[in-house]
Amino acid sequence: MTNFSRLEEAPVLIDMKDVDKQFGNGTVAVKDMSLTIRDGEFVSFLGPSGCGKSTALKMISGLLSVSRGAITVNGHMAGQSPDGNDIGFVFQEATLMPWATVFENVFLPLKLHGLTRRDARERVEEALAMVGLSNFAKSYPRELSGGMKMRVSIARAMVTKPKMLLMDEPFAALDEMTRANLNDQVLSLWERHGLTVIFVTHSVFESVYLSSRVVVMAARPGRVVHDIPQVTGYPRTSDYRLTPEYVESCRRVSAALEGTMDHVDINH
Amino acid sequence: MSISITETTETGPKALAAQDMVDPRILAERRDRRLRIVLPITALVAALLLWEFLVWYNEVPHYLIPAPSLIAKTLVTDWSTLMQSAAFTVKLTLLSLALAIVGGVLLGMVFALSRPVEMSLFPFAVILQVTPVVAIAPLILIYVSNTFYALLICAWIVAFFPILSNTVIGLRSADHNLRDLFTLYQATPMQRLRYLLVPSALPYFMAALKIAGGLALIGAVVAEFVAGTAGQNTGLASRILESSFRNEIPRMFAALFLVSLLGILIFLITSWLSRAVLGHWHESEIRREH
Numbered sequence: 001m002t003n004f005s006r007l008e009e010a011p012v013l014i015d016m017k018d019v020d021k022q023f024g025n026g027t028v029a030v031k032d033m034s035l036t037i038r039d040g041e042f043v044s045f046l047g048p049s050g051c052g053k054s055t056a057l058k059m060i061s062g063l064l065s066v067s068r069g070a071i072t073v074n075g076h077m078a079g080q081s082p083d084g085n086d087i088g089f090v091f092q093e094a095t096l097m098p099w100a101t102v103f104e105n106v107f108l109p110l111k112l113h114g115l116t117r118r119d120a121r122e123r124v125e126e127a128l129a130m131v132g133l134s135n136f137a138k139s140y141p142r143e144l145s146g147g148m149k150m151r152v153s154i155a156r157a158m159v160t161k162p163k164m165l166l167m168d169e170p171f172a173a174l175d176e177m178t179r180a181n182l183n184d185q186v187l188s189l190w191e192r193h194g195l196t197v198i199f200v201t202h203s204v205f206e207s208v209y210l211s212s213r214v215v216v217m218a219a220r221p222g223r224v225v226h227d228i229p230q231v232t233g234y235p236r237t238s239d240y241r242l243t244p245e246y247v248e249s250c251r252r253v254s255a256a257l258e259g260t261m262d263h264v265d266i267n268h
Numbered sequence: 269m270s271i272s273i274t275e276t277t278e279t280g281p282k283a284l285a286a287q288d289m290v291d292p293r294i295l296a297e298r299r300d301r302r303l304r305i306v307l308p309i310t311a312l313v314a315a316l317l318l319w320e321f322l323v324w325y326n327e328v329p330h331y332l333i334p335a336p337s338l339i340a341k342t343l344v345t346d347w348s349t350l351m352q353s354a355a356f357t358v359k360l361t362l363l364s365l366a367l368a369i370v371g372g373v374l375l376g377m378v379f380a381l382s383r384p385v386e387m388s389l390f391p392f393a394v395i396l397q398v399t400p401v402v403a404i405a406p407l408i409l410i411y412v413s414n415t416f417y418a419l420l421i422c423a424w425i426v427a428f429f430p431i432l433s434n435t436v437i438g439l440r441s442a443d444h445n446l447r448d449l450f451t452l453y454q455a456t457p458m459q460r461l462r463y464l465l466v467p468s469a470l471p472y473f474m475a476a477l478k479i480a481g482g483l484a485l486i487g488a489v490v491a492e493f494v495a496g497t498a499g500q501n502t503g504l505a506s507r508i509l510e511s512s513f514r515n516e517i518p519r520m521f522a523a524l525f526l527v528s529l530l531g532i533l534i535f536l537i538t539s540w541l542s543r544a545v546l547g548h549w550h551e552s553e554i555r556r557e558h
């Protein structure tokens with residue numbers, strides 16, 4: 001069981017201070033976002049589409065620059081990590097290279113860091129085993145189901161042994177059962193490897209089930225409106241979905257989310 | 269041209285082949301594959317026989333329409349001159365295609381890397397493309413004294429553009445999330461080119477190659493027509509012109525036959541190449557089971 005008092009003392013891993021993001025076309029995607037994420041947290045970004053969740057994630061990973069404010073990740077400016085190994089990123093689509101086998105796809109991050117296939121073999125196989133795809137190393141992405149592709153994508157993100165896993169609505173396109181299954185796999189990776197996870201979703205149930213903390217965002221401009229700790233301990237199994245605690249948490253988070261929606265409607 | 273003989277080389281699903289009983293679907297597939305070879309060949313042979321019969325039955329003089337048998341005979345009697353000419357045309361076509369690939373890919377890469385360069389140079393490429401090669405050929409023949417080089421330039425101009433434009437589009441077509449991934453892992457520009465941009469561009473390039481192969485041949489023949497029959501060392505177009513002057517219609521048909529044959533060969537080879545390169549992953553070349 002994760003000890004929360006320990007989490008509160010854990011070192012700060014990601015620190016966003018007064019961050020704005022305005023795109024060239026004038027859209028303010030993120031406004032005044034301040035957020036501190038500690039080592040080992042499982043944080044969900046929850047909000048309607050267009051509220052800046054992806055933008056926030058991309059700024060943290062250094063793929064987008066900030067317009068104002070500052071983000072430090074593990075003591076460095078976002079995107080300036082010396083070895084680029086800190087962060088694993090999982091996109092909404094599996095984003096695999098269709099011309100390469102599953103092995104080649106998972107090998108990619110290590111290849112880009114100059115490892116030979118021989119030196120990387122063990123780690124790639126380990127990453128494939130983590131997601132239960134050891135037997136599919138030689139398959140091509142088109143031969144896999146949507147859920148399996150997503151697991152390859154997770155294996156690829158995990159192969160560098162990152163401290164942080166950033167996931168942008170990773171399971172939004174999958175069916176309910178596959179999604180529940182992958183949720184459990186992500187939870188178990190998080191627990192076993194001491195990861196810090198930021199999980200973007202627009203599902204209240206998913207965010208409550210998974211996270212130790214739900215950050216609720218609102219649109220126009222994108223900003224944080226609620227920061228709701230989830231006190232239920234881990235490990236959580238599918239039984240958790242049947243408990244009154246879970247239902248109560250979902251109700252609270254839903255209410256918070258609905259508040260942001262009303263706000264949007266008024267603005268229209 | 270509906271020749272799809274190349275589609276027949278692949279075997280069916282291996283898992284099924286292992287079973288003792290032959291799956292009826294496999295039988296159907298095999299039959300389908302056989303038909304794909306047998307039907308076009310039968311149709312071609314039937315057409316030739318009909319041609320032969322009609323010429324014989326109506327006693328059409330051979331200087332109007334020669335019978336296929338006479339064309340075949342001409343192919344045999346004029347074999348050495350025709351082969352020399354064919355070799356010349358093949359050399360011209362392949363060389364211009366090779367130069368078009370090198371030039372198109374290199375310039376395509378420069379364009380893909382730099383918008384300003386693309387914006388400045390693209391109009392020239394378009395002008396070259398839209399001006400009919402027949403119209404430029406006389407000028408090129410005046411400026412370039414070596415006929416072979418002049419012909420080469422003409423054929424090159426025709427084959428170059430599809431390679432250039434598809435290479436540019438292809439290099440820009442890489443998935444934006446994959447680009448982000450390469451950025452995240454701090455890929456060098458060379459790694460990005462090799463492992464992301466080039467594979468993404470390959471389907472576009474192969475499509476261009478199929479087109480450019482045919483165009484190179486057309487360019488080579490058209491340019492030679494414009495140049496006229498000068499000199500000993502000339503290609504199939506010169507044989508056609510020459511036969512037309514001398515009213516040797518069977519020879520004209522024989523040369524024409526060789527030009528078509530070359531075109532078909534180029535088509536088959538580029539199609540096969542495209543399948544060999546893309547067959548294991550790209551939608552355009554994957555054979556689906558029905």
Ligand SMILES: Nc1ncnc2c1ncn2[C@@H]1O[C@H](COP(=O)(O)OP(=O)(O)O)[C@@H](O)[C@H]1O
Pocket residue numbers: 023024025027028029047048049050051052053054055056222
């Ligand atoms: N590259 C971009 N250029 C301009 N506007 C953008 C860009 N990316 C996102 N936006 C805008 O920023 C806002 C937030 O987008 P995003 O972060 O993708 O939202 P979410 O992931 O929460 O759905 C949206 O209004 C979107 O249209």
Ligand SMILES: [Mg+2]
Pocket residue numbers: 053054055168169
């Ligand atoms: Mg998004």
